[in-house]
Amino acid sequence: MKMKRRSWTIFAAALFATLFLSGCWLFGITLVLHYDIDDEIVSTDTVFNSVAIDLTEEQDWKDNQDKLDEIYSMLFYGYITNYESTPATGQLYVYKDGSLSTVAEVQSKAILVLDGLALPSDSTLEVPLIHMVRIDHIRDLVMEGKFHLYAIATNVPFDIRVFDATVVVIFAVEAIL
């Protein structure tokens, strides 16, 4: 009986030690945050703007900013209008700020997160809620909570507008025990 009791004690101690040494991922919480983008992106092959995304404005983010563990996924929803009479292929990029001013700069410095958006000529595409790619490349930027979104097309000339867009961020935070 003594041996049995001692084994239980050792087992319980080992379990608790493992729990503490393993970190807080054992009790992680996954949250979903919706960020509606009020501004539009108007983009041609010569002039364009980006939109600032500031997750730190959001209450869920504010409440958990110091407990962020991981960005699991980011999704995009919105409308893109192609004003040209030829079809275009849209792309979305993420960069730390709004300083990029040429298409070449965007393509070389920013991180491509959505590609292959087929934009029919003279029409508007509703982009359904889709996962952005290469999250591991923008993870640190998103963890900071502030970044810019750029939209361009791969063909020249292009003239597109992104509006009524929403970014959804799925992230992990430590639980408070």
Add this chain to the structure above:
Amino acid sequence: MKKLILGVGVILFLLTMVSSAAAVRFSIGGFAGLNLPVAQDDASSGALFGAKGRILILPFMGLEPYFTFSKYGGKDLKVQEKSFAQEGGDITSFGADLVLGSLSAMGKVKIYGLAGLNSNTYKREKLEDESGVGLAFGTGFEFLPQEMLSLEIRAKYHAIKVGDGGKAHLEFSGGLNYYFGSE
């Protein structure tokens, strides 16, 4: 991760050899049940099933290697008044639990606690697979209407490291075990 898998494999092999040599009682069985995500806004409950063995090392201690396939149910994400169904994802796990309790006691009902380590692969459509170590602990009841056959129900908390974060769920399962060897 490879070291963990190799380590678990070696331990299981050695225990199997030892148990065979000593004619220790062991069981094999299958189980199925429900997987309930804990505090995960992007997933809902799903099904699980798997197979396991149990080798009795001591009268009150056993080791259970297992394989589990579990599913997170999907969730609808509402964006601008529109609803978009999102897939929950699949998890394949294998590992081993240390089981402590009245495992070889006489009687038809046995109660035990368990804890163990496991290796997991988390798969979601259109996203890269994530692999991570996991930890599980829980409790179970085993009923033995016959000496060689048992019916088992258990509840288990299972946390998986995904990136730097964690995903946890509760596993409720029931299953059948067939025993070999005598007590």
